[in-house]
Amino acid sequence: MKLLISRALPDSIMVAARDRFDVTCRDTTAPMDLAECRAALADHDVILPTLGDAFTSGAFTGPIRARGLANFGVGYNHIDVAAARAAGLVVTNTPGAVTDATADTAMTLILMAARRAGEGERMVRAGLWEGWHPVQMLGMHVSGKTVGIIGMGRIGQAIARRCAAGFGMQVVFWNRSPKAVADARQLATVAQVCAAADIVVTAVAATPQTRHVIDATALAAMQPHAILVNIARGDVVDEAALIDALQSGRIGGAGLDVYEREPIVPDALRALENVVLLPHLGTAALEVREDMGRMALDNAIAIAEGRTPPNPV
The missing domain is CATH 3.40.50.720 (NAD(P)-binding Rossmann-like Domain)
Incomplete structure (x- = not known):
């Protein structure tokens, strides 16, 4: 055949x-x-x-x-x-x-965005690093923080386990249906998760119902230091609203492995230092x-x- x-x-x-x-x-x-x-x-x-x-x-x-x-x-x-x-x-x-590999990519982006790893590597490669000092490139310490997971399927649960067991994080989540997950607390809305979390990770399937599940309202609910990580599909995040939130400093940063019009990555995103951009490496x-x-x-x-x-x- x-x-x-x-x-x-x-x-x-x-x-x-x-x-x-x-x-x-x-x-x-x-x-x-x-x-x-x-x-x-x-x-x-x-x-x-x-x-x-x-x-x-x-x-x-x-x-x-x-x-x-x-x-x-x-x-x-x-x-x-x-x-x-x-x-x-x-x-x-x-x-x-794909579960573990995608969850590992989420952790890569969490750490890179929180600790400004992409920005730091660009500095070194450009020959601009002038040596260590006590307040150089201070980022966010992830251990003990709260992670909010949008979508608690296989991949969401794998991310939750890594965050809780590896970094002592508290886990809150939103899911389209009620779900009992050990050591994690389900909240009623996406906005509630965004408001509670230091790090928000999208892990939902891309469907018409989840398109732009992270929209301007969800981004506005995030704390000013918080980081958004997307390892799901590009269109679950309103990319224009995300760019606006990053440019204005309303959120702390982002880590993206997927994009709304992939492989097109907007110039505005590529120009920002407070975002880590990967070429859809989730299962690579x-x-x-x-x-x-x-x-x-x-x-x-x-x-x-x-x-x-x-x-x-």
Whole structure:
């Protein structure tokens, strides 16, 4: 059966895929546009898409040969799942494989933003460091602070464990439904979490309901020294409102791994010293990407064989 892989995966996964399928792999790292998505659906039995591929409702309007989309990644906001299902396709993702790596990236951003690590490295690389002194580049000590987590799924809970066990932080959180989490306190609104926390971390899935869950109101509720970290998806934060809050000094800083119009990063963000900017590194470790690939391939094989896949969405 014919499998389209939208962008090359680690070598071990490509070998395993070719052992099982007639594989076509695009020779670009750019996302699939709408025309490519339509053509893929018409020409292949299974498609293994990933972040940014344009499987919007318009992709499912033409002839369809494909049985399903085995998404590489836990997030699938680039796929109109309802339209895919209406066209008879199964959609899967790769939960679990990404949890620890994404939580580790959140901790990286928390520490970098709080301790001004990006700003300090730029100073050293520019040859501007004049030596240690007692009040140089004072940041925020994270141990014992309060972290507020927006979204308490697998990744949110992994972040909470790291913050509590590793840094003695108090944990408060907002979740779309009630949830009991050990050593963490659920608050009723996003704004309440933002007001209570020294560090706010977004860990929600990107859905129409969570778009701009961190908006101007949420940012206004944050304390002046507080830091916002986003490792979810770019559009869960109102980027324009965040830029305004950072420029005006209404919040202390931010750490971002994702952006609202990725890969476009606004000039205004890149000009700010009080923000750490990473190029969507959330799961960028070889063993993690191999785990994701194996999970996506298992889903693809199940789809091809007409079985219920391990990870339907």
